[in-house]
Amino acid sequence: MQNNDYPIPLPNDAKLEATKQFNVVAHDLPKVDGEGLVLGRPAYTDDLVPPNALYVKLVRSPHAFARILSIDPTDALALPGVACVLTWKDIPRIPITRAGQGNPEPSPHDRFILDEYVRYVGDEVAVVAAETEALAEKAAGLVKVEYQKLKPVLDFEHALDNPIVIHPEPGIHEMFPIGFEPKRNIAAAYHMEIGDVEQELAASPVKVETTVHTQAQQHVALEPHTAFSYIDLQGRLVIVTSTQNPWHTRRLLGLAFQMPLRQIRIVKPRIGGGFGGKQHIHVEPYVAMVTMKTGRPASLALTRREVFEATFTRHEMRVKVRLGANPDGKLRAIDMQVLSNTGAYGEHALTTFMVAGSKTLPLYNKVSAVRFGGHVVYTNKVSAGAFRGYGAIQGLTGLEAAMDELAHKLSIDPVELRRKNMLHEGETSEVFRIMGEGTEGVAMNIESCKLEECIARGKELIGWDFTQLVHEVAPGVLRAKGMAIAMQGSGIPLIDMGSARIELQDGGFFKLHVGATDLGTGSDTILAQIAAEELGVDMEDIVVHSSDTDHTPFDVGAYASSTTYVSGSAVLKAARSLKTKLIEAVAEKFGVAPKDIVYTQKTFMTADGTKSLSLNDFSYDTLYHDGEKMKTIEATESFSGSKSPPPYLAAFVEIEIDTETGKVNVVHYVAVVDVGTPINPNLAKVQIEGGLLQGIGLALYEDVRYSEAGHMLSHNMMTYPIPSREDVGRITVELVDSYEPSGPFGAKSAGEIGIDTPPAAIANAIRNATGVRLTEYPFTPERVLAALKAAKTQHT
């Protein structure tokens, strides 16, 4: 991996060498649930619905903004087999947020489970339950709703201080200051400045300014949002749901229904993909209402159209970046101003917006002044929420466009411009301390950063030659290269917390209980790997059970790239503490000091070799044979990070652009990534590949389109195509050697970083090909063509 251009000191960390000795961690082990899922065994929420459950359907708003004047359920209720029709009058009027976030949530409480107002097409109006799905659907169609239509605000550029106020209602509030000003259509706002940006820009001999507009994007997890509920033997409400955050779901439902949390249990079975889309409550309240009303189990699986129209999207953002630099390319100032569209409700409004700065600006940490600010505004479109990349992709798209523009202006290699200015191991950025997610940040020294290595290897893989970034392959058809770099985080420091409990079982195996939520990423597998490594056993000796608020210890859930780092650290701590307890128990049995016990190959031995006992035999002794000394040996530990070590990625793309048709194809996408120690390299790589493809989709064609009245036009997989197997050329992902001292066995995160670079790298490649900077995403052939034409007329 060494390249002569790069005099990189060898990783001096002996720990990195030690990773080569791992037995379970850093191995490509198959996922624990892999075969079962391929065979289609019942595993997801909709496979597990009790046979006598009622089917739930939701009546949704046909208007972008309206007041409900009346709801008449008579005809629906007259149908035999219809159990109930519930409306906003059937629940307490409690403002909540649907964002699955810590407590107190940084999202405004601006939403009611059901409300008298509807604020986008698809907003929930009434809940209908019936014996069959067909009947529920028919009944939903018979509910008569009278609306007073209101004029909507659809364009986020005109939302701020618009005379139409989307949230005029009383009672809604922020949990702590987030800049919430509903009278101005502002869900959240933020501003920070380090140094004096205007002064530094004025003093900079070279300046560039770039504005990009990134669109809303749909998650399109293949499993639609699904939940069912029932009352258990003890009269408690049980909800089985495809959620990324069981505990937040329990807490928010308790608030919405004014129910003690002890009355609620949330269970997450397998999830068919999340990407942030299931970090919210979308279906749970409605099945719960029906179960509480009727006493019957109730189930709701959204149709794909409902997932499109009425769950969440990515925040649309306008990102303006100004850079000031010296003629040699040394950056002096960065100014990033953002306008973000949160849609009808403010879920994740502040945090996605802040991440646009907090997870991008530290990349270029040598500036004298940096500023970030702007607003998150309401519109009458479907809400935006959490989505992999979570603001970082939007901010980075602006920042990396500006960096390339600066390179063009200075006629220097964009790679060298970045190397000159970027963050390195052992350094820090003031931004870490100042900007967190919704709150202040946490100061952090970067202990692992192999961006130099990522860049060097990426250049090799793509064949980067600054003097040859574009060539013509056929008349009007150009091949060109572009690049971008990225960082993310690993959990939210001092806010995210995960726990694990490990218990020795007879037979010498271990039960691992984690609150962490495997949404298909393989976290059950990698957490078992971490436990097995530390306990010196095989993967098979660890049985994992996850995400059940009754049966597993607390975890905030799977988001913010937290699971490996936060939940993984909890597992490692629990395994360590369990190992100590095991050794102490055996030492007592042998009548020696714990330090005189050697534990290897699942066997305990005295240091002098006179006594030995297998883990298996010990498990029977402690549970069946040892009389009054018998005990369960278990350990529970928690972890909350005091930092959020970023993974890093260097991306290089080769595109082909047909200047006659405007069609852009990705020929080869190279991503070289520093995730620290990959606990399971294959799973990490595949996850990054998946992120890249979502990012490519965002760059080239995924788009949430509306009619003028605010109806979503792209409401199925035909009108909103996601990338297929034939849509991209090659994707190459490589992981560089790296070790994060604060992470479990040196690991950082891998969940989000993959998605961040494609919009920027592809735009930079198109710029290199054509000289035209595209700023309106996605880059459909029509847009590309129009931009090329506009540039031509400007020049002539």
Added chain:
Amino acid sequence: MNITLRINGKQESIECLPGEMLTEVLRRAGHFEVKKGCDTGNCGACTVLVDGKPVLSCSYLAVRAEGKEITTIQGLADEAKKFAAFLTAEGADQCGFCAPGFALTVLAMKEEFSSIPDEAQIRHYLAGNLCRCSGYEGQIRAIKKYLEAQHAE
């Protein structure tokens, strides 16, 4: 009304409503391996074999299946396990929601081609089986290795 068909080699008579699609009927009969990812015939999660040919059961009227032989991934469990071993070895299975339909299409492809298809043919044959998690690269690696191993057998 009832329809009579063979599911994974077993003769069954199951209820279906007028206009109902095969996915619903199969799931109601307990065949949860048939997944529903979209409602528009775009994702491939609902793939089953009708008389040996891959079909999107969400766009296939249940009544059309009268007298037909339906195979789900459970009907080819032994072969599916072999493929699953290659898929999981590559780490190319993430949420797994696409997997039963996708694996079934792979097995159908293997039957249809007399020799090992090349990458472009594989991508084309499986283009209707979408996966939002994996980025496809790992799946392609797994398919190639599986086909080569099968060919060598």
